[in-house]
Amino acid sequence: MITPELLLRLELAELQDRYIATIDGDRLEDWPALFVEDGRYEIIPRENEEAGLPAPLMLCENAAMMRDRVTSLRHANIYAQPHYRHFLSGLSCRAIGAETAAMGCSYVVINTNQDGTSSVYQAGRYDDVVVRTAEGWRFASKRVVYDTLRVQTLLAYPI
């Protein structure tokens, strides 16, 4: 028999895989629906986090702000479209009550640029809280803490 801990792990791994497949498959319109309506999304550099500085590089305080961001990205032709491939590892998860869990993992994003070269774009970790809803697990918050400090010209896109 599978334990409740391993079953939770499977369910949350499936959510993380769905999350990255949504971004990598360029289905950004589906990205906000992976959060609860008052879900929070932020991207911060590791150095800021370690120094206790709040300033995130990107912050959406609810799903409406995420939808706005997707609309902007689709209409502004400022940015060259990235071709991301996310890879995750080292998943840890921990139930917080019956309907809430904390979860973390490492990520690396491989990007293929306009001339077709693929390289490591960014590494870091996700530090998330998820809640069980009628539609399945959703993000109550996703905190993206990145290690990579070279200029992040593409960071208009969600990671």
Add this chain to the structure above:
Amino acid sequence: MITPELLLRLELAELQDRYIATIDGDRLEDWPALFVEDGRYEIIPRENEEAGLPAPLMLCENAAMMRDRVTSLRHANIYAQPHYRHFLSGLSCRAIGAETAAMGCSYVVINTNQDGTSSVYQAGRYDDVVVRTAEGWRFASKRVVYDTLRVQTLLAYPI
């Protein structure tokens, strides 16, 4: 209790892991047996796929063609042996009837060249159909769609 969807996911993840372990462990002779006998394998650049162009870079229309390719690779000493390490993520799968399923994921291949340098060789996605056989799940088709467009000198080897 584990759901049928999560169980399918585990079984298919195991098949994908076996697939990449076979290539990365240089057990190419076992590669064709991961397909059904009339299974199809193709590698195509993403740009061709998006443009609706059929021309694949590599195409095997059945397992016999795959076995021939392995024989060629083992006997032709044209190519420096690559040292691939495949990494997969973002697995999605969907049952199509009781004995068939569609599955997709991202991949990145890290290669270590002759002087011992490891780097990103190729990123892309798998777009597969699998069928349940007496020996377990096997590929009915594997479609490798790659993002990376710099010269692919090693593409004689399966990805």
Add this chain to the structure above:
Amino acid sequence: MITPELLLRLELAELQDRYIATIDGDRLEDWPALFVEDGRYEIIPRENEEAGLPAPLMLCENAAMMRDRVTSLRHANIYAQPHYRHFLSGLSCRAIGAETAAMGCSYVVINTNQDGTSSVYQAGRYDDVVVRTAEGWRFASKRVVYDTLRVQTLLAYPI
């Protein structure tokens, strides 16, 4: 129902994820406790392994030696602290009796250096034996066989 093979696979994947999360989260003090007390840890280049040469680059013959190494790393300020992110794939596992299993997978380590650049640091494979203890699965031996041969200045740290 989940099979015993898939359940073992889930349990061992969880151990590997815990292992890499311990290193990547810089909780090195917890690293030796993932081994049994007489557990063995070694890092060897693939070329040595293929040539049957024993000489490992790092060897700890029990958990006490691992704890000593962590103490040294914490007190010697010789090495710039690496920021590793491990990614695993291609997990295979095989029961050897009721309480022991063999397991292997590929790894790639992405490192972010002092000026904030992230790149492929090392690729290779783990070749492990694990045993079931009262506290769960633990490593009886972990053999790290690396492909990457450029100078490994950071190899004082566990991989």
